[in-house]
Amino acid sequence: MKFLNSILDVLSKHNLVLSLAKSDFKKRFVGSYFGIFWMFVQPIVTVLIYYFVFQVGFKAAPPVNMPYVLWLIPGIVPWFFFNEALGAATNSLYDYNYLVKKVVFKVSILPMVKIVSCIFVHAIFIYILFGVYLLYGEMPSIYWLQCIYYSFCTFALVVGLSFITSSINVFFKDMSQIVNIALQFGMWLAPIMWHYSMMPEKFLWLIKLNPVYYIVEGYRDSFITHVGFWNRPLLTLYFWVITGIIFLVGLKLFKRLKPHFADVL
Template identity: 55%
Template sequence: MLKDIIANKKLIAKLAKNDFKQKFAGSTLGVIWAFVQPVITVLVYWIVFDKALSAGSQGTREGIKAPFVLWLSAGIVPWFYFSEVLSAGTVVLQEYNYLVKKVVFPINVLPVVKAVSSLFVHGFFVLFTLVIYLLYGFGITPYILQVIYYSLAMMILVVGLIYLSSALCVFFKDMAQLVNIFLQVGIWATPIMWNFDDMLDKIPLWLAYLLKLNPMYYITSGYRDCFIARVGFWNRPLLTAYFWIFTVIVYLIGTHVFKKLQPQFADVL
């Protein structure tokens, strides 16, 4: 599959561009909606947690403090990408069923198309977050370049999940609803609105370890390392090793199931 992805990179880029445009075709504001909704979401969470609930400044493991809006932005930007890609990617075969039924079309690139399509918005929000940090007086350091690494790591993780969920969704339509429920629970199981370090003395040790097994814990913490703590991913060796072992296993399982079920896709769709 990696060979097919590399061989069809131009096709993927073209389909991703068209996919991004098609999401908002016919609406008055067009692609502007892709940026409006996440901004509104951040504003709502900021008002609720910072203003209404007085969350205040949040700290990192290194003791560096940041205003809640900055701390929240660094954690929620990768979640926007992850949730959008997983949700849209699960039904990608139904959406592109006319391509799936073409014998000569390499349908195993379709999950990657969804992941690439959402990179346009993700890139904008990384820059948007960077501007907010600059306005608050946080300087730019070389550690910000790690966002590329964490974005790539997240993309590989979600593509592996999409290969699995999209293949199963062809035969089990409720998979899309299960994924949406998973994402609703996942945003609260991931330390995005709450600080993991502040919870350590309030939850059992086994639950703390369980929460750390969430691969998005590594990603959201990594983004905060880039923007706030200014720590390299090599300083988190155990977490980094666990994340990549988990991601590789998910990718191998996902691609195996996809290839196993692929001959039946056209008949079912």
């Protein structure tokens, strides 16, 4: 019951979260001549690098009959969101330390503020993803709308993880560096640049243990194979059980450490 009350309490502050997220989003570009343009430079350059290395250089062929870039983008777009959101949310308590020290402020919404701010950028990338597929002559499909569901999956997973990493980061400042290194490894551990069929069958279950696998393959199901998430019931159940456990552990850890945040910050 306490767990449910905590979730409802956070959800009741959705207007405040949205307001702070908009402010955070705008604050990133204060004093920048090109503004929001810089938000997309690195991801787009990353996609171009992988395109030239794997398709032009190594002549890599995706497991489906389509250009490599159409196979790559649905996998890498959710990763950009996951990567940026977790990194930003981990440092959220430091970035908003002046709010942490306010007695009446709901500190638990701060990681969500950073994540919602990242959703604005992710939404634009979704539009770019639609545009790329249309430019290549792909016909729109109702399955494309599944990206909304898988974006929510990413949001839920990041919120749970950020409760853990942001609370620990207050007392152990190296946590943000550990998260950055883990994300660098995570990009290659998840089947983003490569297909899971390249793994030996006996090790395939290890790849599927990674909840990001569900999200990446879900995006590809939406744009490439047109498979509904309801057609993967066991994988869907596993993802939400793991995400729920992470969320529960993260929320409890956050609540236990919260009384000491103001003293340390």
